[in-house]
Amino acid sequence: MIAARLTANIPAGIATIAVRGSHAASTVLKLARLRTRHLEQGRIHYGHWPIRSINSQASLARQKSDAEVSQTEGNRDDGRQVLGDEQVVVCRTRVDQVEIHCHGGSAVCDAILASLQAAGCDVIHAEEWPSDQTSPIAQAAEANLLYTRTDRAAAVFLDQIAGALTNASRDIADDLLGETPQDWQRALEGLQRLLRHANFGRRLTSGWKVVLAGPPNVGKSSLINSIVGQTRSIVHATAGTTRDWIDAETVILGWPISITDTAGIREAQDSIEQQGIERALERVKVADLLVLVVDITVGWTHTHEVLREASDAPKLICVTKADLQADWSSAATLSRLRISKFDSAQLGLSSSVVFASTAGEPGCDALIQAIGRQLFENAPPPGAAVPFTDLQQEALSRALELAQRGDTATAAQVLHQLDSPVGH
Ligand SMILES: Nc1nc2c(ncn2[C@@H]2O[C@H](COP(=O)(O)OP(=O)(O)OP(=O)(O)O)[C@@H](O)[C@H]2O)c(=O)[nH]1
Numbered sequence: 001m002i003a004a005r006l007t008a009n010i011p012a013g014i015a016t017i018a019v020r021g022s023h024a025a026s027t028v029l030k031l032a033r034l035r036t037r038h039l040e041q042g043r044i045h046y047g048h049w050p051i052r053s054i055n056s057q058a059s060l061a062r063q064k065s066d067a068e069v070s071q072t073e074g075n076r077d078d079g080r081q082v083l084g085d086e087q088v089v090v091c092r093t094r095v096d097q098v099e100i101h102c103h104g105g106s107a108v109c110d111a112i113l114a115s116l117q118a119a120g121c122d123v124i125h126a127e128e129w130p131s132d133q134t135s136p137i138a139q140a141a142e143a144n145l146l147y148t149r150t151d152r153a154a155a156v157f158l159d160q161i162a163g164a165l166t167n168a169s170r171d172i173a174d175d176l177l178g179e180t181p182q183d184w185q186r187a188l189e190g191l192q193r194l195l196r197h198a199n200f201g202r203r204l205t206s207g208w209k210v211v212l213a214g215p216p217n218v219g220k221s222s223l224i225n226s227i228v229g230q231t232r233s234i235v236h237a238t239a240g241t242t243r244d245w246i247d248a249e250t251v252i253l254g255w256p257i258s259i260t261d262t263a264g265i266r267e268a269q270d271s272i273e274q275q276g277i278e279r280a281l282e283r284v285k286v287a288d289l290l291v292l293v294v295d296i297t298v299g300w301t302h303t304h305e306v307l308r309e310a311s312d313a314p315k316l317i318c319v320t321k322a323d324l325q326a327d328w329s330s331a332a333t334l335s336r337l338r339i340s341k342f343d344s345a346q347l348g349l350s351s352s353v354v355f356a357s358t359a360g361e362p363g364c365d366a367l368i369q370a371i372g373r374q375l376f377e378n379a380p381p382p383g384a385a386v387p388f389t390d391l392q393q394e395a396l397s398r399a400l401e402l403a404q405r406g407d408t409a410t411a412a413q414v415l416h417q418l419d420s421p422v423g424h
């Protein structure tokens with residue numbers, strides 16, 4: 001018998017714990033207090049689960065003996081070690097599987113799992129849970145759903161579970177094995193389309209990395225706090241306040257974002273600051289989008305130039321403290337800030353400069369919208385095939401390379417292997 005918390009192991013409103021094995025139903029019936037003596041498949045039952053301390057081996061042993069007692073004496077519980085009762089909703093989803101829905105706090109889930117363990121279940125990680133999917137792509141998508149923070153990202157994985165990527169790679173393989181140059185051309189275009197979405201797919205669980213960087217005191221920490229809506233980073237008039245980078249998670253246009261505040265870059269005053277600056281430059285290098293923060297009262301500096309060259313990532317320029325200058329939106333402002341020489345083409349952006357203020361007008365909406373536009377303008381449409389693992393991306397790149405060399409048969413084979421059940 002196995003048991004696992006199927007929902008992600010993070011504090012959440014609701015968690016789902018599953019028990020599988022020929023004795024799953026009888027075990028749950030013995031441990032839970034339900035108003036039934038029989039778990040009918042597909043029926044929902046409401047009840048309570050006695051929660052006992054799980055803090056020591058002794059209590060685990062006690063639970064074991066409790067479980068043994070209840071196995072011999074039915075649903076009775078003398079309540080000695082019971083700390084409280086958790087409300088649960090229980091459903092037998094298969095003959096050999098029962099799902100327990102409870103509150104999503106770690107303590108409650110751990111306590112329920114501990115009592116299942118004491119009753120003879122092997123407690124495993126959700127990723128080890130046997131999947132009902134036969135396709136490796138669907139299995140991987142199912143595993144990734146565990147780590148998905150937003151509905152929109154989850155929808156992409158659900159599309160892949162429903163077969164979007166499986167079907168697309170099968171169609172491309174058929175075209176690769178086709179007879180005509182048109183078939184091969186269609187296959188090449190299909191592979192290129194999938195690969196265009198691969199970088200997108202690989203960010204769905206980790207989130208896109210947006211890094212705020214610039215000289216000290218320009219307002220980076222104020223911006224991150226405004227964007228995530230909480231005081232995540234210390235703001236102070238003293239230059240060099242932020243010493244190390246700080247990550248905060250947020251959501252833009254329904255996609256998961258990890259936004260990083262970094263130490264202001266300047267000639268360091270001490271070795272701690274120097275380390276902070278080095279760490280800031282490391283973050284800049286792994287950014288999916290770099291926001292160069294410019295103080296409206298200072299303008300573009302040599303530091304911005306250094307940062308611009310340090311990263312290949314797409315960039316946005318955010319001019320902060322716009323509230324301090326009445327004519328911030330005038331065309332003359334950009335040239336006074338020495339920004340106008342960086343035209344859109346150079347930065348690879350349609351609208352590369354945004355103005356923001358965390359202390360008044362114009363606020364931070366334009367920055368948030370620009371981040372969304374920059375990262376998600378070419379988001380795959382609903383239902384699209386989206387590769388989402390390194391392995392898939394590598395296989396598709398290899399298939400494209402082979403197809404471009406004219407070896408369409410091997411390319412088709414690579415695609416077939418992408419979704420072949422292990423051992424086939
Ligand atoms: N008027 C005005 N002041 C701002 C704005 N943003 C930040 N400030 C002020 O500028 C100072 C520096 O702000 P921070 O957010 O700490 O700047 P930082 O870039 O993180 O600074 P370091 O951590 O030292 O690199 C603080 O006194 C803020 O209150 C703004 O939009 N308008």
Ligand SMILES: [Mg+2]
Pocket residue numbers: 220221222233234235241242261262263264
């Ligand atoms: Mg700071």
